[in-house]
Amino acid sequence: MEQVFSYIIGLGAAVMMPIIFTVLGVCIGIKLGDALKSGLKVGVGFIGLSIVTALLTSALGPALNTVVDIYDLQLKVFDMGWPAAAAVAYNTAVGAFIIPVCLGVNLLMLVTKTTRTVNIDLWNYWHFAFIGAVIYFASQSLAWGFFGAIICYIITLVLADITAKKFQGFYKDMDGISIPQPFCAGFVPFAWAINKGLDKIPGMAKLEIDAEGMKKKFGLLGEPLFLGVVVGVAIGCLTCKTWAEIVDRIPYILGLGIKMGAVMELIPRVTVLFIEGLKPISDATRSLIARKFKGADGLNIGMSPALVIGHPTTLVVSLLLIPVTLALAVLLPGNQFLPLASLAGMFYVFPLVLPFTKGNVVKSFIIGLVVMVMGLYMVTNLAPAFTLAAKDVFAVTGDAAVAIPQGFDGGSLDFASSPLAWIIYQCTQNLKWIGAGILVLITMGMMWWNRVHIIRNQRMMAEKNSSEIQTTE
DSSP states (O other), X not given: OHHHHHHHHHTOHHHHHHHHHHHHHHHTTOOHHHHHHHHHHHHHHHHHHHHHHHHHHHHHXXXXXXXXXXXXXXXXXXXXXXHHHHHHHHSSHHHHHHHHHHHHHHHHHHHTTSOOEEEOOGGGGHXXXXXXXXXXXXXXXXXXXXXXXXXXXXXXXHHHHHHHHHHHHHSTTOTTEEOOOHHHHTTHHHHHHHHHHHHTSTTGGGGOOOHHHHHHHHGGGGOHHHHHHXXXXXXXXXXXXXXHHHHHTHHHHHHHHHHHHHHHHHHHHHHHHHHHHHHHHHHHXXXXXXXXXXXXXXXXXXXXXXGTTTOHHHHHHHHHHHHHHHHHHHHSTTOOBOOSTTGGGGGGGSTTTHHHHTTOHHHHHHHHHHHHHHHHHHHHHXXXXXXXXXXXXXXXXXXXXXXXXXXXXEEOHHHHTOHHHXXXXXXXXXXXXXXXXXHHHHHHHHHHHHHHHHHHHHHHHHHHHHHHHHHHO
16 A cells, blocks of 8 residues: 555656546546646646746755855755655655545544535645654654644644635635645744734834835835845855855856746746636535535635745745745754755745735744744754654665765755644654643644534524525515
């Protein structure tokens, strides 16, 4: 079974997702041609996003490595990027069974009215498998691995429900969609708490600037495209030791700036393909469930955050945080991780943050700064466990994605910096049964709270429908 799932995952998102969504589309009643078209658009979207993010890492990677050499930075946690995390996730017994197990948990929660999200974002199930796999290798217990993965899945579904209304209200054309991806969901409590705190600071209201406001206020300087060029040029200059070298390398420096600008401009265009491909599947799924299941009103379809990472505020804040995070990685005492390969993961911090800040650039940047500081320490802390898992998988599979250079530990900003993953790992590994008890109590409490709100909302919708019928009569 592990080999079967490893083969399927080895196809990559660009191949796997068109197949999944084509089959899913036909199963829910979409014509084969339309289902295939939707699936292919999703696949093309993944390819486009991969090309753009690869451009980011291939352009920045050598430049940042040069900066590391110039300033003799000694950071021993090597950035493996999300491919290594996904390889660790799926090349274990936890990963082999994570999709059917999570689908079963999702169905049970729908029946018990503890969630209103139908999570069809199957590709991102690797996030749940990742935390389960790391716990499994650290504890040598499959039971603990599945426990961590299932706890992560349940909490993520509840957080998707909690944020659904804000998410749909903030982003355009996202009605009936929620985001059950744990990396994004893990930042929700921080977004809520920090945003509340910032609202109490006198004068913060004067800094209510969103991405569109930046364009109006600063003109060209507020455009993500132009900011990308400026940041790229600035990083290019840092690769030079002298002013004379800067003059000699002007073509390279300007080229790096154009590449960074291209990333900022192309990501929103690529995400349109995701929306065009996923919306018909989402609408048909919701329609089918509404017809077949009583009380299905208010259900949300769980989708990939890739749908919305092209929002201008996400682009601007992510771009500004890249050099800041690199500086913090060098300056923070105790940190051993320098993000390089997983810098593209920065965009995925903000899909569920922006609905709380209402797209405010200043607030989003502050929240991003706080969670990145935490994230660097979390990656450093989880590096030994990540390394253990990666070496075990490499010994079995020989997969180059998990080959850690000699003398380094492995890490990844993309998921190892998630507060949700870190907390679950610490509870299961350091607190053992006490930690497991705490996690169970928190999870059960969230499920109960969610059920109360779901039943209340269903009752209100039923009363509203009844009132409308009586008015019509």
